[in-house]
């Protein structure tokens with residue numbers, strides 16, 4: 001039975017949604033004067049800031065660059081410790097290493113799968129400089145508790161919101177909940193610019209540092225120290241990078257942003273259907289939800305009840321792939337990667353995340369999934385899991 005395939009088309013776990021207006025916006029820029037940092041960058045920054053009810057935004061070349069810039073702006077440097085979660089894409093911890101600081105992994109909450117605020121306190125030392133929580137799958141972290149701890153110990157909080165643009169924590173939109181918030185506009189995320197990222201903040205000084213970092217640490221005009229030199233003069237004050245976004249990308253972002261609420265609503269409708277179909281199914285656990293925290297649903301991750309199954313997650317995964325479901329696993333705990341193992345991180349430091357990692361599977365979720373696609377996913381998941389039922 002298991003080899004009998006229902007679908008004839010592979011269904012990915014995520015996919016961009018582009019229309020004619022998106023294409024036109026990009027082509028219009030190609031016909032104009034500005035290809036890189038021009039008027040579209042400013043417009044995109046203002047529109048995202050506005051959407052998130054935040055004062056300042058800085059567009060950069062990708063979400064990883066956004067995290068790196070935020071670490072720089074937060075003053076993270078050699079010898080500092082920065083707390084983050086292991087259940088994330090490597091970029092959330094790599095940005096700490098870029099600044100020669102040390103990532104400290106704090107285990108996740110077994111219900112929300114986000115960093116466990118109670119456990120943050122235990123890991124704070126005199127070297128701790130910042131916390132980088134991640135809104136895993138689109139569900140905002142318990143930011144009130146994290147900010148309270150941060151203020152108590154004088155730490156900065158950079159929220160990695162690559163999954164959670166448009167999400168709400170107690171009626172407040174992600175974007176100004178932490179000291180700085182970073183977004184990614186990679187094609188699998190809510191809106192895309194091909195590659196792209198942004199940092200949001202309400203702090204003017206951080207904003208200025210972010211802009212400087214984006215372009216080599218160079219300043220012009222009134223920020224130049226040596227004003228006598230001449231009008232051509234600019235000064236490099238710090239070591240920055242070329243992390244600029246192009247106007248071509250920003251134009252796509254502006255056009256995509258117009259549809260963001262539609263995209264999120266469609267994701268929510270699909271999630272509702274999944275939840276209705278799966279909430280009574282004893283072979284898996286659906287994502288945890290509470291009323292005051294509204295996920296923007298980047299990923300739909302189910303936890304397998306391995307005790308009731310005759311095979312491991314690996315077999316289930318392989319059979320689902322054979323059924324042409326583009327299932328995935330988010331994420332391999334960051335410190336499992338050989339690079340981190342070579343830095344001395346040992347398996348066992350975050351047991352909740354490690355156990356969860358053995359059980360999770362990401363099901364397809366993206367705005368233009370058809371209702372029939374959603375029903376196919378449900379049917380196939382039931383069929384495959386029931387085939388491996390122990391009792």
Ligand SMILES: *Cc1c(COP(=O)(O)O)cnc(C)c1O
Nearest residue numbers: 062063064089091162184185186
């Ligand atoms: C996608 C992602 C990033 C990195 O974004 P890029 O735009 O791919 O550089 C960082 N953190 C998380 C949690 C992500 O999912």
